[in-house]
Amino acid sequence: xxxxxxxxxxxxxxxxxxxxxxxxxxxxxxxxxxxxxxxxxxxxxxxxxxxxxxxxxxxxxxxxxxxxxxxxxxxxxxxxxx
Numbered sequence: 001x002x003x004x005x006x007x008x009x010x011x012x013x014x015x016x017x018x019x020x021x022x023x024x025x026x027x028x029x030x031x032x033x034x035x036x037x038x039x040x041x042x043x044x045x046x047x048x049x050x051x052x053x054x055x056x057x058x059x060x061x062x063x064x065x066x067x068x069x070x071x072x073x074x075x076x077x078x079x080x081x082x
Contacts, residue, residue: 015066019059026055 034040034047042050 011070012063012066015062015064015069016059018066019062022062023055023058026058027052030055 030051031047032038034042034051035044
């Protein structure tokens with residue numbers, strides 16, 4: 001799926017927006033289960049140390065994919081121009 005995304009030439013803004021939405025959806029699903037009387041019963045500090053920090057990598061990954069996509073799109077355009 002990531003390779004398909006890179007191949008279509010998405011921009012960095014789209015990658016960042018996608019990452020932020022993915023992050024928010026993940027936290028929205030997990031936080032009630034982990035913090036608000038769910039089965040895990042974690043404190044906010046435990047949640048951030050165990051799960052929250054890994055979720056912060058999601059926008060970084062999607063931004064990287066978007067940067068690769070933008071570079072590939074520029075390379076495609078250059079090849080088509082020649």
